[in-house]
Amino acid sequence: MGIVRRGWLQPPWEFREASLFTAIAVFFGFILQYAASGQGVPRLYLPVNAIVLGLFALLVLGIGLVFRENTTVKWFGGIPLGLCLIVAIAVLSLIGGVFPQGEVKPGSIWALLGLNQIFSSWPFALTVLLFLANLGISLSWKLVPFSFKNIQFILFHAGFWIALSCGIFGAPDLQRLVVPVDEGKEINLGYAMESNIPQKLPFSIFLKDFTLEEYPLQMFLYDPQIGQPIQERSKAPVLVHKGLKASWDGVDVEVLDLLPFALPDKDGRLHPADKTAGIPFVKVKITTPAGSKEEWITTGSPFVETRDAQVGDVYVGIRPGTPKAFRSVVTVKGDNGQQLNATLEVNHPIDFGGWKLYQMGYDEKAGRWSQLSLIEAIRDPWLPAVYLGFFMIMAGNLLFFWNGIKQKEVAS
Amino acid sequence: MIFDFTTAALAAMACWSAGSLLSFFVRKTPALKLPAFLLSFAGTLVMVAFIASYWSMLDRPPLRTLGETRLWYAALIPLVGFLVEYRWKIAWLKYYCMGLASFFLVINLNHPDVFDKTLMPALQSPWFIPHVVVYLVGYVLLAASSVTAVHNVSLQLRSKSNANGESVSHYLALLGFVLLSFGLIFGALWAKEAWGHYWTWDPKETWAFLSWLAYLGYLHAYRYKIEKGKLQWYLALSFIVLLVCWFGVNYLPSAQNSVHTYTQS
Ligand code: HEM
Numbered sequence: 001m002g003i004v005r006r007g008w009l010q011p012p013w014e015f016r017e018a019s020l021f022t023a024i025a026v027f028f029g030f031i032l033q034y035a036a037s038g039q040g041v042p043r044l045y046l047p048v049n050a051i052v053l054g055l056f057a058l059l060v061l062g063i064g065l066v067f068r069e070n071t072t073v074k075w076f077g078g079i080p081l082g083l084c085l086i087v088a089i090a091v092l093s094l095i096g097g098v099f100p101q102g103e104v105k106p107g108s109i110w111a112l113l114g115l116n117q118i119f120s121s122w123p124f125a126l127t128v129l130l131f132l133a134n135l136g137i138s139l140s141w142k143l144v145p146f147s148f149k150n151i152q153f154i155l156f157h158a159g160f161w162i163a164l165s166c167g168i169f170g171a172p173d174l175q176r177l178v179v180p181v182d183e184g185k186e187i188n189l190g191y192a193m194e195s196n197i198p199q200k201l202p203f204s205i206f207l208k209d210f211t212l213e214e215y216p217l218q219m220f221l222y223d224p225q226i227g228q229p230i231q232e233r234s235k236a237p238v239l240v241h242k243g244l245k246a247s248w249d250g251v252d253v254e255v256l257d258l259l260p261f262a263l264p265d266k267d268g269r270l271h272p273a274d275k276t277a278g279i280p281f282v283k284v285k286i287t288t289p290a291g292s293k294e295e296w297i298t299t300g301s302p303f304v305e306t307r308d309a310q311v312g313d314v315y316v317g318i319r320p321g322t323p324k325a326f327r328s329v330v331t332v333k334g335d336n337g338q339q340l341n342a343t344l345e346v347n348h349p350i351d352f353g354g355w356k357l358y359q360m361g362y363d364e365k366a367g368r369w370s371q372l373s374l375i376e377a378i379r380d381p382w383l384p385a386v387y388l389g390f391f392m393i394m395a396g397n398l399l400f401f402w403n404g405i406k407q408k409e410v411a412s
Numbered sequence: 413m414i415f416d417f418t419t420a421a422l423a424a425m426a427c428w429s430a431g432s433l434l435s436f437f438v439r440k441t442p443a444l445k446l447p448a449f450l451l452s453f454a455g456t457l458v459m460v461a462f463i464a465s466y467w468s469m470l471d472r473p474p475l476r477t478l479g480e481t482r483l484w485y486a487a488l489i490p491l492v493g494f495l496v497e498y499r500w501k502i503a504w505l506k507y508y509c510m511g512l513a514s515f516f517l518v519i520n521l522n523h524p525d526v527f528d529k530t531l532m533p534a535l536q537s538p539w540f541i542p543h544v545v546v547y548l549v550g551y552v553l554l555a556a557s558s559v560t561a562v563h564n565v566s567l568q569l570r571s572k573s574n575a576n577g578e579s580v581s582h583y584l585a586l587l588g589f590v591l592l593s594f595g596l597i598f599g600a601l602w603a604k605e606a607w608g609h610y611w612t613w614d615p616k617e618t619w620a621f622l623s624w625l626a627y628l629g630y631l632h633a634y635r636y637k638i639e640k641g642k643l644q645w646y647l648a649l650s651f652i653v654l655l656v657c658w659f660g661v662n663y664l665p666s667a668q669n670s671v672h673t674y675t676q677s
Pocket of ligand 1: 078082083138157160400
């Protein structure tokens with residue numbers, strides 16, 4: 001590095017000017033946010049956002065190519081400004097990564113500066129816009145004249161440009177609606193998060209059947225004084241199976257018998273029952289220094305009382321296992337007559353007429369007896385563009401990995 | 413189970429210590445080189461065998477709790493040390509690596525984590541393993557990059573030249589960046605399938621993005637005319653961001669409703 005002392009703003013511009021510019025931009029963003037009294041950036045919907053983004057892209061590429069030799073434009077598309085903007089985005093994200101995002105008291109300084117919704121605030125939007133401009137200009141120089149030598153650069157930078165710009169400009173078009181549907185019923189309404197006003201969907205969902213599969217029952221020793229289970233040394237939940245031997249301080253429990261689906265009759269005798277009504281019963285043998293006893297205990301259900309075994313001041317109890325899988329068998333009917341029978345499950349969404357339908361939840365209080373399935377309907381018209389960006393970055397990544405290794409050979 | 417882990421952990425640490433001890437004498441007695449390596453390597457094999465048996469016992473990949481990810485680090489970090497010695501003839505890194513691996517095992521010995529067989533439905537996805545494994549390997553490489561950078565900084569302070577060490581930390585960071593990029597995108601693709609959207613600025617996502625930005629910044633600074641020596645400081649310190657992302661997010665105020673927090677006992 002040459003030791004040429006350069007005054008402020010004296011060309012060629014570099015890091016000092018870039019940091020000053022970035023700091024002013026972020027500061028200006030906070031002023032804007034404050035002036036808009038905590039309102040975020042205006043939301044543009046299709047096709048307006050697509051047109052604005054298209055014009056922005058043309059403007060950036062145009063400036064980059066037409067003013068290629070201009071020193072200010074060179075600085076504007078250079079690494080120093082890019083680095084400062086990366087730092088600015090990192091600092092703003094840091095705010096979002098440290099402080100809880102979401103509702104706060106309106107009128108508080110947090111709300112006025114947008115710190116509680118940093119990712120849709122003016123300073124963040126402004127920084128991202130400048131970042132896209134900087135990245136776009138540097139891209140224009142590598143795109144024209146085109147050369148295969150630059151392919152790795154282009155895949156990375158254009159991929160990121162596309163993914164970031166489409167993700168952010170397209171965000172307002174993302175629709176996420178929760179559709180609560182009861183077994184045997186049909187519904188064509190969805191609710192946006194934190195809203196009670198239903199919106200009409202272009203299709204209806206009929207829920208034929210909802211099923212919940214659970215992991216094995218869990219057993220624990222419960223102290224009503226502390227109000228929580230006493231943990232076994234390994235801290236693992238004790239999963240119940242026939243023959244299980246578990247022990248807590250001074251209390252040994254053995255599982256003698258396990259009826260997965262049973263019901264008691266009038267006299268309290270247990271009989272096997274079918275899967276829909278029956279509940280699990282476990283016969284335990286409990287041994288303490290004071291002696292031993294055998295007893296049937298059960299998780300209970302909305303219809304049968306829970307039964308725990310008392311041992312001195314504490315209780316041995318069982319509870320249903322955590323959910324392993326839950327699925328909804330549905331028929332989806334489009335307004336245009338299109339129809340689809342499908343099973344929805346977590347991690348296995350289905351596509352229907354431009355929407356994706358997800359198994360989201362159920363009535364957790366009712367557990368296995370839930371009659372309600374929560375389905376989420378999502379539409380994101382910008383997804384293909386964002387994914388195109390992702391795949392370009394991954395392709396660039398593979399090249400980078402390959403070239404990185406090759407450079408290593410040369411370096412040694 | 414706990415007993416098995418104790419045995420495996422102690423055996424692995426015994427192998428690493430004995431291997432390291434032998435390595436000290438390699439300079440005087442070159443014939444010891446192979447036995448020293450085999451002994452050190454055996455420690456990693458023990459961990460790999462333990463993870464395999466643990467995996468089959470659990471009926472799910474042991475990648476869910478922090479304690480489980482520590483098992484993988486313990487198995488993989490020494491491998492980086494061995495590879496760097498093989499490729500770059502730098503011997504000291506492997507001692508740090510085996511030390512770090514032992515440190516992870518000692519944490520696990522002191523905190524028998526939630527050894528829970530269950531796997532919530534959202535984690536039952538073909539993306540689960542690639543996403544976590546790519547990140548694991550990425551973190552391992554970046555950890556090694558930082559350790560190397562710290563070593564380089566200490567050499568600089570004593571005015572010793574060390575071009576080889578500087579290129580090692582650089583290439584480890586470069587490979588780590590590639591894996592972070594894949595991890596980030598795999599995570600986004602998985603999130604779309606499981607939770608409905610590819611990016612929600614969940615605290616874990618935000619921190620993963622921050623660590624990626626840290627290394628992105630490094631790569632561009634490296635390309636620009638910035639002294640390579642200064643960048644060693646940068647690499648050494650970047651690891652702090654990774655550590656927050658990996659361990660710290662659970663403790664931040666923003667983590668209240670993250671879907672990513674590891675199960676805590
Ligand atoms: C802020 C705007 C950015 C600018 C101005 C910028 C500019 C540059 C420049 C000029 C180079 C050197 C290219 C060469 O020598 O052929 C470069 C390299 C690179 N850039 Fe960017 N970049 C930016 C953002 C990004 C982003 C967002 C990514 C990731 C998706 C990225 C990934 C890379 C990679 C992987 C390299 C190669 C580094 C190496 O070879 O050591 N850059 N960038």
